[in-house]
Amino acid sequence: MKAIEGRIGRIFVLRLDHDDPLPQCIEEFAAEKKIRLAQVVFHGGIYKGNLVAGPRKTEDPKPVPIVLPVNEANESVASGFIAPDEDGKPVLHMHGSLGRAGKTQSGCFQKGVTVWLVGEAVINEILSESRIARVLNEEADIRLLEILD
Amino acid sequence: MKAIEGRIGRIFVLRLDHDDPLPQCIEEFAAEKKIRLAQVVFHGGIYKGNLVAGPRKTEDPKPVPIVLPVNEANESVASGFIAPDEDGKPVLHMHGSLGRAGKTQSGCFQKGVTVWLVGEAVINEILSESRIARVLNEEADIRLLEILD
Amino acid sequence: MKAIEGRIGRIFVLRLDHDDPLPQCIEEFAAEKKIRLAQVVFHGGIYKGNLVAGPRKTEDPKPVPIVLPVNEANESVASGFIAPDEDGKPVLHMHGSLGRAGKTQSGCFQKGVTVWLVGEAVINEILSESRIARVLNEEADIRLLEILD
Numbered sequence: 538m539k540a541i542e543g544r545i546g547r548i549f550v551l552r553l554d555h556d557d558p559l560p561q562c563i564e565e566f567a568a569e570k571k572i573r574l575a576q577v578v579f580h581g582g583i584y585k586g587n588l589v590a591g592p593r594k595t596e597d598p599k600p601v602p603i604v605l606p607v608n609e610a611n612e613s614v615a616s617g618f619i620a621p622d623e624d625g626k627p628v629l630h631m632h633g634s635l636g637r638a639g640k641t642q643s644g645c646f647q648k649g650v651t652v653w654l655v656g657e658a659v660i661n662e663i664l665s666e667s668r669i670a671r672v673l674n675e676e677a678d679i680r681l682l683e684i685l686d
Numbered sequence: 687m688k689a690i691e692g693r694i695g696r697i698f699v700l701r702l703d704h705d706d707p708l709p710q711c712i713e714e715f716a717a718e719k720k721i722r723l724a725q726v727v728f729h730g731g732i733y734k735g736n737l738v739a740g741p742r743k744t745e746d747p748k749p750v751p752i753v754l755p756v757n758e759a760n761e762s763v764a765s766g767f768i769a770p771d772e773d774g775k776p777v778l779h780m781h782g783s784l785g786r787a788g789k790t791q792s793g794c795f796q797k798g799v800t801v802w803l804v805g806e807a808v809i810n811e812i813l814s815e816s817r818i819a820r821v822l823n824e825e826a827d828i829r830l831l832e833i834l835d
Numbered sequence: 836m837k838a839i840e841g842r843i844g845r846i847f848v849l850r851l852d853h854d855d856p857l858p859q860c861i862e863e864f865a866a867e868k869k870i871r872l873a874q875v876v877f878h879g880g881i882y883k884g885n886l887v888a889g890p891r892k893t894e895d896p897k898p899v900p901i902v903l904p905v906n907e908a909n910e911s912v913a914s915g916f917i918a919p920d921e922d923g924k925p926v927l928h929m930h931g932s933l934g935r936a937g938k939t940q941s942g943c944f945q946k947g948v949t950v951w952l953v954g955e956a957v958i959n960e961i962l963s964e965s966r967i968a969r970v971l972n973e974e975a976d977i978r979l980l981e982i983l984d
Contacts, residue, residue: 538849538850538851538852538855538860538864539849539850539852540847540848540849540850540864541847541848542845542846542847543845543846543847543848544845544846545694545843545846545959547691547692547693548691548692548693548694548810548812548814549689549690549691549692550689550690550692550723550767550812550814550818550833551687551688551689552687552688552689552818552831552832552833553687554687554688557687562687566687566689574848576876576957576959578725578727578765578876579765580765580766580767580779580780580781581781582740584744588910588934589910590910590934590935590936590937591880591907591908591909591910591934591935591936592908592952595882595907595908595951600908600952603935603936605936605937609740609744610740610741610744610749611740611792612737612738612739612740612781612792612793612794613781613792614763614764614765614781614782614783614792614912614932615765615912616765616876616877616878616912616913616914617878618848618878618955618957630878630955631878632878632879632910632911632912633912634763634783634790634792634912634932634934634939634941635792636737636739636740636783636790636791636792636793637739637740637752638739638740638752638754639739639754639791641783641790641791641792641932641934641939641941642934642937642939643783643790643909643910643911643912643932643933643934643939644910644934645910653744654741654749654826654828654830655830655831657767657779657831659725659767659810659812661694661725661810661846661957661959663846663848663957665846665848669848669850677952679952681952681953682850682953682955683850684848684850694843696840696841696842697840697841697842697843697959697961697963698838698839698840698841699838699839699841699872699916699961699963699967699982700836700837700838701836701837701838701967701980701981701982702836703836703837706836711836715836715838727874727876727914728914729914729915729916729928729929729930730930731889733893758889758893759889759890759893759898760889760941761886761887761888761889761930761941761942761943762930762941763912763913763914763930763931763932763941764914765914783912783932783939783941784941785886785888785889785932785939785940785941785942786888786889786901787888787889787901787903788888788903788940790932790939790940790941792932792939802893803890803898803975803977803979804979804980806916806928806980808874808916808959808961810843810874810959
């Protein structure tokens with residue numbers, strides 16, 4: 538485990554609209570507002586797109602993701618974290634639980650997950666001088682959060 | 687997508703008791719403390735009441751909700767947001783994931799969802815001069831969060 | 836319902852590694868940093884260990900927990916709260932939703948739940964002079980959060 542210390546910065550409240558794409562629309566907002574690090578909490582409707590729902594084999598060092606489609610409108614609760622990639626572009630990694638008619642899927646939001654009707658998100662900016670970024674992990678072949686200090 | 691910017695205000699930690707009704711008891715607390723905008727995170731036991739678990743038809747412009755009962759005690763994690771209605775009364779919109787014995791329901795907490803044994807909630811007040819409220823959307827016939835600036 | 840008021844303190848961003856045990860590694864970090872009260876949000880991979888998924892009987896005053904194993908790697912979203920026990924040691928109570936291949940379990944993280952591949956957690960420290968602790972509830976025979984002011 539590694540950790541960095543920061544302090545609270547700006548807070549943004551987002552009213553997401555029907556058909557807004559997640560996580561892209563929040564990443565674009567973060568880029569526009571020059572948000573480097575932030576915690577994101579989201580609740581709202583979700584439809585379309587895909588979730589990663591675990592690796593095919595738990596013990597595989599280079600995991601092959603189980604990718605499941607999101608069909609129909611779901612009620613969702615999600616948490617995410619914004620950190621820059623190697624080029625300084627904000628990347629939002631977000632996990633959520635999506636329910637519809639008593640069936641629930643939880644997983645990692647892939648590009649193209651889409652807001653249904655309305656979404657509410659709160660972005661808590663974190664101010665810190667520490668070096669932290671989403672960088673490619675060669676072994677897993679996935680971009681992972683790394684603290685570089 | 688629309689957004690407002692604010693800054694962090696007071697933090698409240700709530701110890702909810704058995705049979706406290708959600709979201710009402712948090713809404714009453716917010717009214718008493720004059721909290722206008724806040725992010726809420728909750729975890730604890732939940733029983734009784736109802737969840738909205740999606741619309742019957744995803745493409746319906748005036749969605750008919752799928753309403754499911756919460757039976758028996760569940761372990762839950764939830765996120766919500768407090769904003770005023772047209773009369774300035776705080777309204778908490780809250781989504782959660784509820785698990786019992788390996789079965790999970792996720793959805794939107796309806797009035798009458800009830801705490802089982804104990805609940806823990808943290809309220810992060812957001813200070814902002816922006817106009818934001820939960821107003822009736824005529825087309826969907828649902829009260830939705832709207833940024834009015 | 837009881838409540839305490841506080842204000843935001845330090846923010847910590849944690850990059851959890853494969854095989855880090857939850858909630859212990861966050862509790863040890865809290866002890867080291869002298870964090871007394873904090874809200875925790877987590878998302879990442881989880882495998883191994885157990886979840887409490889409700890009591891066997893909802894109406895039982897001394898609930899017997901339903902304990903379910905976490906098998907294989909799951910994608911998870913979780914929320915927790917750190918408060919001291921009677922001896923001042925930080926205790927993290929945490930609920931999460933874990934998904935794998937379209938099946939979802941939600942429940943309370945027991946000691947030994949383990950990070951798979953990577954986990955991201957944000958700790959929001961809450962500063963308050965109020966007396967609040969996790970103390971044994973004699974009737975339920977469970978340690979519960981209590982506000983002692």
